[in-house]
Amino acid sequence: MLLQDMREKAQGWVAKVIVAAIAFTFAIFGLESLSPNTGNPDVATVNGEAITQQQLMETMDQQRRVLIQQMGDNFDPSMLDSPMLQNAALESLIQRALLRARLQDDQMVVSEAMLDEVIRTAQEFQVDGQYSPDRVMQYVRNMGMTVAQFRNMLREEMISTQLRAGIAASEFMTTAELQQLNNLQTQTRDISWLTLNNEQARNAVNVSDDDVAVYYADNGSRFMQPEQVSVDYIVLDKNKIAETIQVSDADIRARYNAQVADLKNKASNELRASMILLEPNGDRDEAATLAQANELSTQLKNGADFAALAQEFSDDPDSAAQGGSLGAVETGFFGSEFDSALAGLEAGAVSEPVQTDFGVVLIRRDGSAEARIPSLEQMRASIERELRNQAVDPLFVEQSQMMADISFEASDLAQPAETMGLEIQSSPLFGRNGGEGIAANARVVAAAFSEDVLELRANSDLVELSPEQVAVLHIREHKKSEQKPVADVKDEIVAAIQTERGAEQLKQRAEAVIAELNGGANAEQLATSNGLTWAAQEKSVRFNREVPAQLLAEAFRLPHPAAGQFSYGTATLPNGDIAVIRIANVVNGNDALDADQARMMGTSLALRQGTQMYDEYVRNLRDTADIKVVQADSEG
Structure with a gap:
């Protein structure tokens, strides 16, 4: 409808x-x-x-x-x-x-x-x-x-x-392209691999004091103590100011009476209405629709029940089910013709047929809404809070400006704190990435490391912690960035050297294993002599949760081996282990795509390629x- x-x-x-x-x-x-x-x-x-x-x-x-x-x-x-x-x-x-x-x-x-x-x-x-x-x-x-x-x-x-x-x-893709891509996606490979243990390689690395000294000298920037500050600060809290404001019973009653009057006024101005809607349709043109509306109007004038006619004839099922009732009607919702007709009615009166953009309507004004008036005691707490909030806003602005002015003139926070009756608080040390407590606020960090506050040791401007709180900061302690003593970072350096050398030795070992395999060494004997065991997945697909993701990706990147041969490669796993990979028996999929699969795949890939094409278009505009x-x- x-x-x-x-x-x-x-x-x-x-x-x-x-x-x-x-x-x-x-x-x-x-x-x-x-x-x-x-x-x-x-x-x-x-x-x-x-x-x-x-x-x-x-x-x-x-x-x-x-x-x-x-x-x-x-x-x-x-x-x-x-x-x-x-x-x-x-x-x-x-x-x-x-x-x-x-x-x-x-x-x-x-x-x-x-x-x-x-x-x-x-x-x-x-x-x-x-x-x-x-x-x-x-x-x-x-x-x-x-x-x-x-x-x-x-x-x-x-x-x-x-x-x-x-x-x-x-952008689009042909059926042949989609089928070829599907064949690749459903390709299978026989995958086997040896895992070279990173932890064993790392622990086998011996690190001398000279190694530590050289690494410390060459990588000094890695072992810097970040710049840190701690601040003293005072906080002006709007809610605490509000708690000091006294609200009289007379003020509460006056506000209550004003709100009651407003509720009654809104209710009297809120019109409630019912309607019977007749819409032109295939069986009834506009003239016939108007004629039927006039017939219903005549019946209503002769005492017919509005609700009964609405339920029987109205083309709006929602209101018809309620006897035509629309409840409170918002001005403008049904159009100016509807609003004008409703405004001209007395309570209980029914309009003549009104032509609107959505059909012909008969409108009955059902009077004004009934105001629901809570008691004074029900509203006392909210009114008191409202009066306090109303009174605190100018006070908060005034005191914030006063705190800003005094802090600007003062060399530290002692005078602003005494004048404003505020406690000077202190933060722990924190860096440019913030810290705990007040230092978790990004605005505080930005203010603390600003040139005026950090270098000139001036009080900060007002810092808004929240809509209800503002603060002023002063540097309490400033620790500049400096290199940590070698003794403090020795364990970290030893671990770094072991990791780097162990990874390099593991890489060389993997290359040596592949060289032996390519040279014709027996795979099983080679694994046994190195204390390793081949793991295998026959006919593995590209999406296989039983094979580590990095290993699987590299396995499907390796070139197709000749018949009866193998292709070899390596992959570094998340824990640093290196897998020596062997693949064989590469078989492309050959299942034909059905229409739904082709449509879904084609839409997705065309969208991706189309986005890439637009990016290329923008780059070309710039290049030329x-x-x-x-x-x-x-x-x-």
Whole structure:
């Protein structure tokens, strides 16, 4: 039924693919400025199109914010390394310029109507199943964009998606190719192998003090104690401030009365309605539909029961089952004609037939919703909390600014702590990758290792620990990176030398075994003389859980041996053991693919190849473009 379709569509058809693409674009490509700025130097040109310093700076800032928002407490401050961000941001701007120029040459466009439709139906921009302009504005502001910039970015991504899909969808595979691939995938091989024990080889290596000294000197950077700091800090907590705020009984009663009045007002303005819907169909054209609606209207005027007629004649099964009842009706859901007719009715009155986009309706106004009013005692705790939270917000902002001002002027945390009535706390030592307690917060780590705090020993700016807490830090102890004493790392060095030499000796032993086998040595006698045993898997397929994955992969990479012969190779296993591999009797599969198998395999492989083709397309655009990097200094 059409009304059911309306209800389903009101929940929004999903535009997540586009929105996810936008999010990916934000993270990978950044945000480009749409307005040129005089005195703004170029950092690169792409086929004559300039990429400016401002664009690069905005893109880097965008990427910083996306990293922090997406990773939260797991954010690694080293990701904000400017050279790394600058290179990624500049490359993304170059790639966007290349694609934009190509799309313009191909005259690919997206209409304003399509753009509006994507925004309106994206679930990210809906509240309770309805499009919310406020949600869009919040999203756009959080990304540091204007509405025009957002629409332009979305338009570009939608067009790019068309291009990407068009190229990827053009790839296909023939039946013969699929059959050949299936024959290879179902190929079997007789596999056998000897396992050379890494632990035995490692333990057999003798390491002298001279060996340790040489290794220590040659690999000093591996044995560095990382730079560490500990900090003193003070924390301003909004919740603790809220606990000090006194809320009077009079204030609670006043807020309760206001909320009761608001509930009653909302209930009186919330219209409840019932309807009988008649839809044109194959047996009844629009004129006949209207005629039947007029007949039902006459029956209602003569005293017929609305609910009974709705159950018998309404084409909307959901409301018909409820005697036509729609419950509370949200303005705009059924269209302006429905809203206008309902608004003009008194409680209990029934409208004349109303023509709407989804059919002809008879509407009955069922009055206003009944307000459900909780008691004062039921609401007291929530109202008191609400009043405290309302009062604490300006206090928290005021005291945060005061703490920031005092800390900026002070040489340490003693004066800020005394003035604000806060306790100075201390952290254990932690490095640039963070630590425990307050050092698990990425913002704290970034502040602690900032130049002003670390080198100048200044108090930090306010650090937001959470929406309810801010902190100020001061360096308590700073341990610079230094090489660990050789005595402290001797065991580590001995283990490293044993691992390296043992692996090399094991590799040489494996090569020697293969050389003897290729020279005609008896495989069984060779294994016995080396204290080894052949393991075997006859007619093994490519996916065999009984054979180590690394060994299996190498076994299927080895060349086909001649009839009655063997091919040999080696594979290093996860524990360091080396397997000497022998294969024989390579047999291709010959089972014919059925239609469903061919379709599934063809779709998967064509998609993979199509994606590779698009990547090649983008690389070709770059290789054939005239790209000049004018300036690399993002801070200039």
